[in-house]
Amino acid sequence: MDTSLLIIQTLNGLQLGLLLFLVASGLTLVFGILDFVNLAHASLYMLGAFICASLTYLVGNFFLAVLLALPLTAALGWAVERFIARPLYARDHLDHVLATFGLILVFDTAAHLIWGPEGIAVPLPPAFTGQIELSETLVIPTYRLVIIAAGLVAATGLYWMVTHTRLGMLIRAGASNRTMVAALGINIELLFGLVFALGAALAGLAGMLIAPITEASIGMGNQVIITAFVVIIVGGIGSMKGAFIAALLIGLIDTLGRSFLDDIFKLVMSPDAAENSAPALSAMLIYIIMACVLALKPQGLFPPKVR
Amino acid sequence: MKKLLTAACAASIVATGAHAESVKIGFVTTLTTGAAVIGTDMQNAVNLAVEHLDGKAGDLDIEVIFGDDQFAPEAGKQATDKLVKQDDVDFVAGYIWSHVLLASRKSVLDAGKFLISANAGPSQMAGKLCDPNFFSTSWQNDQTPMALGEVLNQQGVKSLYLMAPNYAAGKDMTAGVERAFNGEIAGKDLTKWGADAQLDFSAELAKAKASGADGLFVFYPGAAGGAFIKQYDQAGLKDTLPLYSVFTVDALSLPKLQEAGFEAVLGSQTTQEWDPTLDNAANKKFVTDFKAKFGTYPSYYAAQSYDSIMLIASAVAKVGNTEDKDAIRAALKAAEFDSVRGDFKFGTNNIPVQDFYLREVVADADGTWTTKVVSTVFEDHVDSFAAECSME
Numbered sequence: 201m202d203t204s205l206l207i208i209q210t211l212n213g214l215q216l217g218l219l220l221f222l223v224a225s226g227l228t229l230v231f232g233i234l235d236f237v238n239l240a241h242a243s244l245y246m247l248g249a250f251i252c253a254s255l256t257y258l259v260g261n262f263f264l265a266v267l268l269a270l271p272l273t274a275a276l277g278w279a280v281e282r283f284i285a286r287p288l289y290a291r292d293h294l295d296h297v298l299a300t301f302g303l304i305l306v307f308d309t310a311a312h313l314i315w316g317p318e319g320i321a322v323p324l325p326p327a328f329t330g331q332i333e334l335s336e337t338l339v340i341p342t343y344r345l346v347i348i349a350a351g352l353v354a355a356t357g358l359y360w361m362v363t364h365t366r367l368g369m370l371i372r373a374g375a376s377n378r379t380m381v382a383a384l385g386i387n388i389e390l391l392f393g394l395v396f397a398l399g400a401a402l403a404g405l406a407g408m409l410i411a412p413i414t415e416a417s418i419g420m421g422n423q424v425i426i427t428a429f430v431v432i433i434v435g436g437i438g439s440m441k442g443a444f445i446a447a448l449l450i451g452l453i454d455t456l457g458r459s460f461l462d463d464i465f466k467l468v469m470s471p472d473a474a475e476n477s478a479p480a481l482s483a484m485l486i487y488i489i490m491a492c493v494l495a496l497k498p499q500g501l502f503p504p505k506v507r
Numbered sequence: 508m509k510k511l512l513t514a515a516c517a518a519s520i521v522a523t524g525a526h527a528e529s530v531k532i533g534f535v536t537t538l539t540t541g542a543a544v545i546g547t548d549m550q551n552a553v554n555l556a557v558e559h560l561d562g563k564a565g566d567l568d569i570e571v572i573f574g575d576d577q578f579a580p581e582a583g584k585q586a587t588d589k590l591v592k593q594d595d596v597d598f599v600a601g602y603i604w605s606h607v608l609l610a611s612r613k614s615v616l617d618a619g620k621f622l623i624s625a626n627a628g629p630s631q632m633a634g635k636l637c638d639p640n641f642f643s644t645s646w647q648n649d650q651t652p653m654a655l656g657e658v659l660n661q662q663g664v665k666s667l668y669l670m671a672p673n674y675a676a677g678k679d680m681t682a683g684v685e686r687a688f689n690g691e692i693a694g695k696d697l698t699k700w701g702a703d704a705q706l707d708f709s710a711e712l713a714k715a716k717a718s719g720a721d722g723l724f725v726f727y728p729g730a731a732g733g734a735f736i737k738q739y740d741q742a743g744l745k746d747t748l749p750l751y752s753v754f755t756v757d758a759l760s761l762p763k764l765q766e767a768g769f770e771a772v773l774g775s776q777t778t779q780e781w782d783p784t785l786d787n788a789a790n791k792k793f794v795t796d797f798k799a800k801f802g803t804y805p806s807y808y809a810a811q812s813y814d815s816i817m818l819i820a821s822a823v824a825k826v827g828n829t830e831d832k833d834a835i836r837a838a839l840k841a842a843e844f845d846s847v848r849g850d851f852k853f854g855t856n857n858i859p860v861q862d863f864y865l866r867e868v869v870a871d872a873d874g875t876w877t878t879k880v881v882s883t884v885f886e887d888h889v890d891s892f893a894a895e896c897s898m899e
Binding site for chain 1: 540696705
């Protein structure tokens with residue numbers, strides 16, 4: 201194992217972790233603050249990618265398309281909150297799961313009808329299709345660095361909003377005691393709508409950013425939502441800091457596991473056995489981590505202080 | 508009440524009567540999830556085949572019932588069970604995925620029905636699990652990568668890095684190329700597959716590059732293929748780590764790659780048993796009509812599906828009914844139909860004995876990206892598992 205490969209894989213893990221954070225932060229906001237289990241978060245990730253893909257072909261520039269697609273995805277999230285989630289707040293979690301699982305099927309089929317089954321490849325502006333040479337052996341695709349930068353900017357912005365703005369203060373207050381906030385004359389329904397829309401925009405952003413790497417395709421959110429749930433459980437439900445640290449942790453563990461596990465296994469077993477067991481174990485690795493965290497700290501690594 | 512009963516009896520007799528004059532074909536493929544792009548292409552080809560036959564196999568009407576495997580073995584087995592038990596079909600055809608076919612085979616064969624694979628070719632079913640009622644209009648999984656391995660030997664490639672999804676076919680594909688390739692294997696990655704397949708290959712591509720191999724072999728069918736090519740392109744590996752692929756660059760991924768302008772794929776080479784440019788009357792008709800009707804080149808999935816319906820129809824037309832299983836079996840084995848790949852014959856294990864071609868991605872006269880045949884790699888190739896099959 202050489203250092204430059206380790207650095208590249210760490211950057212890859214960081215990129216995966218930041219994408220996971222974008223999805224998980226919205227999930228943890230909605231789950232932690234609105235106490236609503238939203239499986240359809242995965243659909244918003246997918247729809248963000250599809251809307252952005254269509255807009256890319258319409259306006260001819262990926263980054264412009266992202267800027268246009270963000271408010272659209274937020275609006276979609278707002279509509280989901282208004283018409284699907286709001287009537288269900290009083291019900292228990294199982295009803296949330298049933299309704300939002302149904303919503304996944306509806307959105308998947310809608311995407312199938314609108315965009316067809318084949319998915320859409322998203323072209324990048326030429327300046328971002330190349331690679332950046334950090335050193336002779338250290339070459340990384342430019343666009344991967346763009347994702348890392350965008351993820352960090354979004355995370356910082358979110359942190360600043362939650363801790364330093366009036367909206368953030370209301371979000372935190374609403375999470376602690378929604379009746380009291382409503383009694384103080386704050387429009388709690390508007391507030392929850394905004395939180396939901398924000399979560400949708402974050403999930404949509406993650407979908408938009410991954411689209412040029414994979415593509416916009418039906419069901420693309422289903423793989424990421426499970427991992428995002430792992431992230432918020434490990435991080436502590438409702439905790440933004442927990443989601444951030446857990447997302448990076450899971451991203452790095454997954455990437456480094458995929459990269460180096462077979463080499464490590466080869467030290468103690470035959471190459472054939474290592475080749476067969478490494479992919480199986482690396483697929484399980486993040487769940488093993490989750491199980492360990494749950495056993496030692498059932499509330500997650502960074503449970504929110506007030507609940 | 509009595510009247511009603513009589514009417515019901517009469518109706519059921521009429522219904523059975525109608526059944527005897529039609530041939531029912533169940534066709535299992537993926538119609539939901541991202542992999543539906545393959546299923547739709549196969550469905551189009553099946554419908555085109557039925558149209559070309561005027562809906563008839565001899566005197567019998569052809570009735571096709573599609574089943575959706577949802578890209579998962581358990582759902583595929585369920586769809587198969589429904590076709591076999593509820594719809595009581597005579598033939599079950601289709602199957603993109605090896606793990607789905609392996610999970611479903613028993614349901615079909617135990618019910619005494621015929622099973623025709625239009626794509627999946629797991630090594631087990633060519634060898635130890637071969638069956639007189641199982642036929643393939645595709646290949647055994649290892650054959651196409653073996654042809655590619657042979658091409659690598661001819662081109663003097665010394666070392667190779669392998670990447671494939673972690674399921675039955677992925678293992679067969681890497682085994683196939685390893686069997687034929689004489690050089691050194693620099694490394695191998697099997698990635699997560701299924702409805703939640705891994706589509707971001709950053710870690711694996713970085714490993715492949717660091718391994719210092721002369722070439723990169725991949726097998727990523729369906730949507731994963733497009734995703735892989737893009738990341739390979741973005742990672743700038745074209746000059747340092749040439750790409751050799753099977754079942755990855757095809758008529759399904761090329762239109763999308765062209766639309767998004769991924770030029771790196773032009774000139775890339777792949778092996779296959781069929782190509783839209785193959786020069787025979789059946790293929791010309793198939794490709795021309797498919798393009799006219801659906802606006803794209805047919806994929807090899809489509810070609811194999813078209814052949815599966817033509818094979819079934821030829822056997823039923825020859826026998827004249829669907830009851831005489833022995834006669835149908837013999838007629839299927841004789842394979843007297845006009846295949847889109849020209850001559851068509853089965854080996855002892857009911858896997859086709861056929862030629863494999865080296866193909867290159869080119870732009871056609873209209874500028875559409877497609878493939879053309881460069882050379883013939885194997886002639887009348889028999890798969891490596893035929894010897895393990897105990898059938899005569």
